[in-house]
Amino acid sequence: MYAIIDCNSFYVSCERSFRPDLRNKPVVVLSNNDGCVISRSAEAKEIGIPMGAPAFKYKQFFKDKGVKVFSSNYSLYGDMSSRVMSILTEFSPEIEIYSIDEAFLYLEALNVDIETYAHTIKQTIFKYTNIPVSIGIAPTKALSKVANNVAKKFQKKTQGVFIIDTEERRIKTLQWTPVESVWGIGRGHFKKLSEIGIKTAYQLTLKEDHWIKRHMSVIGLRLKKDLCGEETLTLDDVVKDRKAIATTRSFEYTFSQYEDVKERVVTFAYSCAEKMRKQGSSCNLAYVFLRSNRHDQKKEQYRAGKMVVLPYTTDSTLVIVEEVVKGLKEIFKEGIHYKRAGVVLMGLTKVKQMDLFVNEDPKHAALMKAMDALNDKYGAHKIKIASQDLKRTWKMRQEHLSPQYTTKFSEIIEINCREKK
């Protein structure tokens, strides 16, 4: 049996974990730049705040209804996530961390009463982190996701745990489940399925294989089989290296000057390269893109991207920045009000294939190592490169940021020592 453990309203629950006064109150967490709502407490959902609601449109509503608003605090959520995951590893050696707030556990090898075990998991996580979770258990991964939905929808009745352990229960649950809420069915597939009268997950499991393969590719077919109880999706318990690493942002205002846009793009390339070195990879491709403000149709719309092939496989910020800027020059158009830009590193590999003719200056590796060590020790982006503007510090709008509750003790001690010195 597979269990999927999913934290309820994860970002909101993290904020609440340190603010017991917010229990039973409507709480939301906003995206970067305080743009839109990305996490809602049950109370916030109840008063009709939709996912993705633009914050500026809801400002008054939040005030009127006493909604507590937080800017996103990813270091807090990352830290809370690690705590939850480390508790889960105590319960089964076979675990797949699926996202920041979800993990699959394989329970087959354990000789336990599954229902009792699930409740113990739930209570333990709550005891140590204050984070409520829902648990779905079933013979396949897709079915465990369906079970999880039920556990979430019927909190009171299920106590947050739902198990599909008989054929009768599988069918009954799938008949109840709207097809669009199935894991792997998004807007596009939902539309196609509606057109041919498929409304429930159960109807999907009755559809012929060739139709599904034709319209939903092999992914859809695997999903169907998994829902039928045939195990086609297996546990991915090795942490895989990223195949692409991206840094993309919307700007608080729009930029029209090349120098402004360039400074942003260089900083994005810089962060990408840093993330890539953390994973121990190098790359040979970089993609840079620019976008105007799609919400302001009065202004000229423009979107462009350029893939640049690096002269050799590298993890050097200097080389990557230089090539990304060349790409930027090709797509930058005067007179556009740019709202968003990004850099994506691709072609990631752990093997640095040497080029026959051009190779990296060996000094770069040592320089990167020193740069990473300094930034690690003294704070992010303390060491910049010259094409970033040293005077300028672009701040995200974060008007509702919570404190760094989980800052590590070692860091606090270090800061204290520094101040004493």
Place this chain on the structure above:
DNA sequence: TCTGGGGTCCTAGGACCC
């Protein structure tokens, strides 16, 4: 004024190879 960010996988078509 103001609307997120970071990933994965699959398919189709074109260019190219022998």
Place this chain on the structure above:
DNA sequence: TCTGGGGTCCTAGGACCC
């Protein structure tokens, strides 16, 4: 009348996830 077959790699676009 009539023009092969089996590959690889790359790109763009679509679909999905959280």
